[in-house]
Amino acid sequence: MQQVLGEFIAALRQAGVAVSPVETLDALHAMQMVGVADRARLKLALGLVLAKSRQHKNLYGQLFEQYFRALGSGEDNAGGDRPEQLPAADAAGGDIAAIASPLGQLLLRDDAAGLSLAIADAARREGVRDIQVFTQKSRYSYAVLQRLGMDGLNRELNQLRGQTPGVAQQHVLALLQRRRQRLIDRVRDHVEQQYLLFAEQQGQRLQDDALQQIKLTHIDIQHYRRMTRLVQKAAKLLASQHGRRRKQARRGLLDVRKTIAANAAFDGVQFHTRWKSVRIDRPKLVAICDVSGSVSRVARFLLLFLYSLQDVLPRVRSFVFTSVLTEVTDCFRSSDVQAAVAEVLRQWGNMSTDYGRALTDLQAQLLGDIDRKTTVMMLGDARNNHGDGNVAVWQQVYRRSRRVIWLNPESRASWDSGDSIISQYAPYCSQLEPCNSLRDLTRILSRLLKYS
Amino acid sequence: MIIRHQEKVCSPQRLREGFEALGYICSDAIATAMYLACQLQKPILVEGPPGVGKTELAKKTAEYLAAPLIRLQCYEGLDEVKALYEWKYGKQLLYTQVLKDQLGDVLRGARGLEESVKRLHQFGDIFYSQAFLEARPLLQTLQAENGAILLVDEIDKADQEFEAFLLELLSDYQVSIPEIGTIKAKSVPIVLLTSNNTRELGDALKRRCLHLYIPFPEPALEDRIIAAQVPQIDRQLREQLIHFVDQLRGMALKKAPAISETIDWARALLLLNVESLDRPWVQGTLNLLLKYQEDIEVVEPELKRLLGP
Numbered sequence: 001m002q003q004v005l006g007e008f009i010a011a012l013r014q015a016g017v018a019v020s021p022v023e024t025l026d027a028l029h030a031m032q033m034v035g036v037a038d039r040a041r042l043k044l045a046l047g048l049v050l051a052k053s054r055q056h057k058n059l060y061g062q063l064f065e066q067y068f069r070a071l072g073s074g075e076d077n078a079g080g081d082r083p084e085q086l087p088a089a090d091a092a093g094g095d096i097a098a099i100a101s102p103l104g105q106l107l108l109r110d111d112a113a114g115l116s117l118a119i120a121d122a123a124r125r126e127g128v129r130d131i132q133v134f135t136q137k138s139r140y141s142y143a144v145l146q147r148l149g150m151d152g153l154n155r156e157l158n159q160l161r162g163q164t165p166g167v168a169q170q171h172v173l174a175l176l177q178r179r180r181q182r183l184i185d186r187v188r189d190h191v192e193q194q195y196l197l198f199a200e201q202q203g204q205r206l207q208d209d210a211l212q213q214i215k216l217t218h219i220d221i222q223h224y225r226r227m228t229r230l231v232q233k234a235a236k237l238l239a240s241q242h243g244r245r246r247k248q249a250r251r252g253l254l255d256v257r258k259t260i261a262a263n264a265a266f267d268g269v270q271f272h273t274r275w276k277s278v279r280i281d282r283p284k285l286v287a288i289c290d291v292s293g294s295v296s297r298v299a300r301f302l303l304l305f306l307y308s309l310q311d312v313l314p315r316v317r318s319f320v321f322t323s324v325l326t327e328v329t330d331c332f333r334s335s336d337v338q339a340a341v342a343e344v345l346r347q348w349g350n351m352s353t354d355y356g357r358a359l360t361d362l363q364a365q366l367l368g369d370i371d372r373k374t375t376v377m378m379l380g381d382a383r384n385n386h387g388d389g390n391v392a393v394w395q396q397v398y399r400r401s402r403r404v405i406w407l408n409p410e411s412r413a414s415w416d417s418g419d420s421i422i423s424q425y426a427p428y429c430s431q432l433e434p435c436n437s438l439r440d441l442t443r444i445l446s447r448l449l450k451y452s
Numbered sequence: 453m454i455i456r457h458q459e460k461v462c463s464p465q466r467l468r469e470g471f472e473a474l475g476y477i478c479s480d481a482i483a484t485a486m487y488l489a490c491q492l493q494k495p496i497l498v499e500g501p502p503g504v505g506k507t508e509l510a511k512k513t514a515e516y517l518a519a520p521l522i523r524l525q526c527y528e529g530l531d532e533v534k535a536l537y538e539w540k541y542g543k544q545l546l547y548t549q550v551l552k553d554q555l556g557d558v559l560r561g562a563r564g565l566e567e568s569v570k571r572l573h574q575f576g577d578i579f580y581s582q583a584f585l586e587a588r589p590l591l592q593t594l595q596a597e598n599g600a601i602l603l604v605d606e607i608d609k610a611d612q613e614f615e616a617f618l619l620e621l622l623s624d625y626q627v628s629i630p631e632i633g634t635i636k637a638k639s640v641p642i643v644l645l646t647s648n649n650t651r652e653l654g655d656a657l658k659r660r661c662l663h664l665y666i667p668f669p670e671p672a673l674e675d676r677i678i679a680a681q682v683p684q685i686d687r688q689l690r691e692q693l694i695h696f697v698d699q700l701r702g703m704a705l706k707k708a709p710a711i712s713e714t715i716d717w718a719r720a721l722l723l724l725n726v727e728s729l730d731r732p733w734v735q736g737t738l739n740l741l742l743k744y745q746e747d748i749e750v751v752e753p754e755l756k757r758l759l760g761p
Contacts, residue, residue, distance in 0.1 A: 020659050026492065033491050034464070034484065041464065044484045052497075052663040053652075271541050 005031060007129070008067050009050070011197045015063055017056045023049055039068070067197060099160070099176070101152040107179045115183065119190050122147040128194045133203055141191045145184065153180065215436045216298045216409070227438070231301055234442045235308030238449060284315045284373050285448075286366065286401075290380030292322040292353040296345050298409040298436060302379050305441055307332050313449075317369075320344055323354035325361035353383060355421075356390040363393045370400045375448065379407045379435070382415075382422040389421045391428070398428035407435035407444065460517065461490040467516075476505070476512040477677045485664040486513060495622050495643035497607075497658060500666035503710025506646040509666075510603040513642065520596060523603045524589040526610035532617055536627060538586045544579050580631050590621060591635070599639040607657075608647040615657055622660045669711060671698050677711060682718045692729045693718060699758050700741070705750065709741045717741050731755055 005027060009019050019027075026049045034045045043064050051060035099108055106114050123129075126143045157180070160173055208230060211223060258274035287306055289299035299320065306316050317329045332340045370376065376397055382389075398404050406429040408415065408422060415422045426432055435444060460470055468483035486509075489496045498506045514521035524535055548555075558575075562568040587595060593602040607615065621627055625637035645661065647653060669677065671694050678690050693714070701708045709717075717740045726733050734755060742748050751758070 018655070022659060026494065026662075029492050030488055033488060041480065041484055044481050045488060048481075048485050048488060048496075048662040048664060052658040052661075054499075054665060057665055266541055266545065269541075269545070 001031070001036065002028065008063075010129075011063055011067055012050060012060065014198055015059050015201050017051060017059055019050055063197070066193070099156050101149050101156060103149040103153050104156055104176070107153070107176055107183065110179065115186070118148060119144065119187055123187075123190055123194065128191055129198050131191070131195050131199045133199065134195060137188075137191055137195055140194075141184075141188050144187050144191065148183075148187070212438045216301055216438070227301065228304065230438060231304050231441075232308045234438065235305055238442065238446055239309055285313055285317070285375050285377060286370065287316060287318045287377045288325075288358075288362070288379070289318070289320045290322070290353065290355075290358075290378075291320045291345060292351065293383075295379065295381050295409050298407075299379055300345065301438065302407070302435075302441060303332070305445060309445070319362075319366070321358035321361070322351040323357045325358045325365065327365070352385055354387055355380070355382065355384045356388045359390040359393040362397070367393070367396060367400070370397060372400075372402055374401045375403045375405065376401045377405045377407065377448075378429075379409070381408055381410050381420060382425060383418065383420050386419050389424050391424050394425050395428045398430075403430045404428065405431045405433075405444070405448070407433055407440075409436045410434065411436070461487060463487065470516050471512055472680070474512050474515055475680050476508060477673065477680050478505075478509070479666075479669065479673055481664065482509065482666065485662055488662055489642060489644075492662075493640050495645060495661045496664050497645045497647065497653070497661035498664045498666060499647045499649055501668065501708065501710055502648055503712040504666045504668060505711055506666060507603065507605060510601055510644045510646075513644070514601040517601070517642075519598065519642075520600045521603060522589050522593050522596070522600050523605060525605045526607050526614070528609060528611060530610045530614055532614075534588060535614070535617075536588050536590045537629060538588065539580070540584045540586050544584055547579065577631075582632075585632070590627065593641045593643075594621075594625070594627065594635055594637045596641065597638055600641045602641050602643045604643065604645045606648060607645045608650045608653060612654065615654055619656055619660065622657070668701055668708065671695065674698075674711065674714065678714060678718050681715050682722060685718055685722050686727065689721065689726065689728060690718070693721070696729060696734070696758060697741070700751065703750065703754070705742070705747045706744045707742070707747065713741050713743075729759060731759060734759065 006024075009024055009027070012019055027046055030045045030049050031042065034041050036042055043061075046064070047057060047060055051057045099105065103118070106118060122144045123140075126140060126147055128140050128144065131137070131140055157173065157176060160169065160176075163169065207226070211227060211230060253276040255274045255276045259270060259272065260268070262272045262274055263270050285306070287302065289295070289302060291299050303318060306313065306318065309316075317327065318332065319325050319327050328340070328344050331344065406422075406425060410420070411434050414420070422432075433440070433444060435441060459466070461467060464480065464483040464487040467486050468478060468480070471478050471483070485496055488494070498509065500506055510523075511521060558571055559568050562571055585591075589602070593600050604618070607618075622643065625640050626634055628634045645657075668674075674694050674697070675690060678685065678694065682690075697709055697714050697717075717737065720737055720740050721729075721733070724733070724737070735752065738748055738751065742751060
């Protein structure tokens, strides 16, 4: 039973439910307390110990059913084909003697429980649990069948076929062949279930890891959905990391006023000390995105990311431009983020870029609202079609704001090549970084939340 | 904890029946969780939407096991001074004032500072002894002779530091006080922590607890709860009412009505002598069920459809 539980916990970990060794021990104790006879109660009890958030509870529920169905499949099938008995055993007696291998015997007896035990055992010996990708399924099925002694069985069946055929022998042969086929199916099912339990998640995780690093500008349409999910997941992680701490004590600085107030009751004798602390403010963020050409793809993910961070970044204003600067904050609030991004790109994307014009607009619309508490985040490649960059405005933005972060989707090597004028803006940025993968985005936003 | 009536917690079934006798109708999950908590001596972290009976569970457990319930309400800024112990400063001050003369006697004739201090040392740390220690909920729990039920309510409202401070208590049932030393529980208490999920709790805390999620109840269970809480209500009206509330929970509301609200509503309908749910009555009493004007505005136009034929 311990081994079964151990494997189940391994499967849980694969699925992304972190189970610590202490919890494994607790699960064992819980199992001893409630027993294994009442399946529903066992499920409840293990759920209390192993799955500690709603999301994990759902995962746990699915896996529990999946896993224990895989274990119990042998017994389920057992009842099905009972009527199919061997014809009068003595009639075919001589030939049955030819079937001497253990596997053949099992098939002859149609011993369902014995067969599932044998399959499980063979699978364990062949290490089916280590299966990694779905292309390995047939290889593992083959290996398990070999381990079960399929070669021997085939040889015996051939022998039987070679002998003079009688009606009874024919019948036995046909029956055995049918059961052999069914055995093959069951082994395949078993391997399939093991794959689903132990590896499917892992395959997806490999893909997720790859997507984290891939250049956002190179992502196919077909990966958008998965990317969106990843962005939301990363945002949730950031939010939970930074949503908790609101106050940070400044060690060693006595708040005299509060200390005196707190001790007024003790005749001014200073029993309690009150220390100064700083509230960590939610940053006021202005995001400005170039949505021309290749930058638009990155802009899409940056905006998606920012709006998934609503919990910790409630005060985000967002603007997009190619030449005219437009505020899109409300557009995101009112409609679904995905749809909003698509709409913005349709309406404003693909015009010729003009940073000068955009910054003039910014001066008129936004500059007054930028104050000491505002962080300005610009996403753009600064490719200005050889126009005037209007750097003076950017300098003003830099002076007025708390921080200016410029994210450039191009790699450093191509900065300032061709019509890129990034070096003109560079002196007026507190932070200037290439940003072209989800990993970059996560890193930069994490720093933003930590230090602003 | 020393449970005087071991047989009361011998099986989840037994617990469930015991709770039912006290008017707390619970699901199998809740009974199993309480059972495991008693048997494995682990704290339970109870999560779920507001008003599904998280706090009530602790109260009923205390009643059922005839043990004292000690409650610690959490809020931002709660620290160990308020949760664990405090020195009785006032008493210390008063005593030093009153005993001034005697201290004078003790010190009379002592030459030099060193000798005075030496004399004072003979009397030990009188002013920092148990007599001057004000026990707050956590310390009270540990000192309870026959065990107690500790309810740490809305742990998610407390700061992260306090959560970390609780870890020692939750895993070893002991706390360390610098002036006195480590205080171990006289008998292991049953600890319940509740959370409304306003923030994600730390993994370290979760690891030490059983995790029970109480969702909104199934209609069948809620029917039994209402029947137990408001027994006078007519069966037909009760079914109508539960069906209506169940539909409301399926709608996109700011705050879906919880069990406590259903119970309030049922009581109100009983007081008003309503015999069957119709639109004017529902419209008039909807504010008992829904606590936001926006929600009421969402539901009102739908009333005809919700109440059905």
